[in-house]
Every structure is written in C-alpha cells, then in structure tokens.
Amino acid sequence: MSQTRERALDAAITLLGTGGVHALTHGRVDAEAGLPRGSASNHFRTRDALVAAAVERLEELDRRDWAAMNLPREPTLDLFLDAVERFVEISVTTDRVRTVARYALSVEATHDPRIAEALARGAGLIQEWGARVLADLGAADPQAAMRTLMAYADGLMLRGLLRPGTAEPRERMAAVVRACLGRPGDGPERGRGDPAPLSP
Incomplete structure (x- = not known):
C-alpha cells in the first residue's frame, strides 16, 4: 500500500470514529491526512470505494495488532x-x-x-x-x-x-x-x- 493511500485510509478511519459516516468525504479525508486536494478521490473514485477501502484497512490493522x-x-x-x-x-x-x-x-x-x-x-x-x-x-x-x-x-x-x-x-x-x-x-x-x- 502506498504511503498516500495509507494516510488517506487512516484519516478516513479517524473521521468515521470522530464524526460518523456522514463525516466521511474525499475533501475531509484530504484535510485530515494533510494531503493535497484531490488525493483521496484519485485513489478512491467514489465514496463507496472509499468506505470499502476503509473497512479493509480496519481489517488489516486488526490482523497486525492481533499478530503482535x-x-x-x-x-x-x-x-x-x-x-x-x-x-x-x-x-x-x-x-x-x-x-x-x-x-x-x-x-x-x-x-x-x-x-x-x-x-x-x-x-x-x-x-x-x-x-x-x-x-x-x-x-x-x-x-x-x-x-x-x-x-x-x-x-x-x-x-x-x-x-x-x-x-x-x-x-x-x-x-x-x-x-x-x-x-x-x-x-x-x-x-x-x-x-x-x-x-x-
């Protein structure tokens, strides 16, 4: 996973955990992650794609932490x-x-x-x-x-x-x-x- 993609998904999880699903937008992900505008939409063309990738990132973090x-x-x-x-x-x-x-x-x-x-x-x-x-x-x-x-x-x-x-x-x-x-x-x-x- 590229560093930009990882930062975007970690920011998406932060937004979900602090503002709920309605807080999750491409623009807010860019701002939360400190990425140039348009970075999140470049990696995740739709909001559905962004949500799906955030869930997969949660699973990845769970596997990492459980293994540790x-x-x-x-x-x-x-x-x-x-x-x-x-x-x-x-x-x-x-x-x-x-x-x-x-x-x-x-x-x-x-x-x-x-x-x-x-x-x-x-x-x-x-x-x-x-x-x-x-x-x-x-x-x-x-x-x-x-x-x-x-x-x-x-x-x-x-x-x-x-x-x-x-x-x-x-x-x-x-x-x-x-x-x-x-x-x-x-x-x-x-x-x-x-x-x-x-x-x-």
Whole structure:
C-alpha cells in the first residue's frame, strides 16, 4: 500500500470514529491526512470505494495488532480473562477511535453486504482464536461459547465508550466465561487481586 493511500485510509478511519459516516468525504479525508486536494478521490473514485477501502484497512490493522499480541500457548482461565480484559480496555481507550469507526461501519453494513463481509473477516480472527482457547479449557461447543463471549465483549465495549471509566468486575467476567464453558460452579483461578479499572 502506498504511503498516500495509507494516510488517506487512516484519516478516513479517524473521521468515521470522530464524526460518523456522514463525516466521511474525499475533501475531509484530504484535510485530515494533510494531503493535497484531490488525493483521496484519485485513489478512491467514489465514496463507496472509499468506505470499502476503509473497512479493509480496519481489517488489516486488526490482523497486525492481533499478530503482535502475546497470546498464551497454554491457556488457563486466568490468562484468558487477562486477554479479554486487555482487549476490552484497549478497545475503549487506546483504540477508541477505531472502535467507534467500526461501530459506525456496522450500521452501514446492515444494508451493504460488502462491508458486512469485511467486518466479519476481522471478527473471525478473534472468533477462531477464542474458540481454540475455549476448546483447550474444556468448552463443549467452543464456537458457540466464543460467539456468546464476543457478544458480551461488544456490550462491555459499547458501555465503555458511552460511560468511560466503567469497569466490569473480574469475577463477573469469570462467571460468564465459566457459564460458557459449562462449569457454573467453578471459581476463577487464584492468584489475582481486584481488577484494575478501565482508563477513561
């Protein structure tokens, strides 16, 4: 990807995450990216092409960040909870703009199958990793369990975006994971203190 194209798409994601889909225009992308006027339209002839490329850029960033995460090879309940907590916290703090952009595009995806497909590919990265971990932890139906946990995480992220600083107690997260594992009577692994609150 050329540097100009990458700058334009990162600017498009910033606009989506700060102003919603109506903020996304070729001219505003040029201004946000500090590019000469007409640069975005030169790379993306239509607004639909710009939106589609922004979704693909989100997927690319997701793959890059997911590959960089230090994910456990021998998972335990505690390590899995660590990963869930970290994912939710990063999504509503460091990557807040990207998360809001993804939600904005999710609305567009309800009537644009291309956007829906691209967003689904990004979500599939997390789905497959989580299902493998849950299988190792003993889940009877790892894929279904991970779909439930992803819906739960989506709720936590949306709440975190709307109410910054709101943290889900770790014991409540552990209870949800245990329920998905089919082990409602188990307790979380020992050795952890109280959960740290999410940063505003």
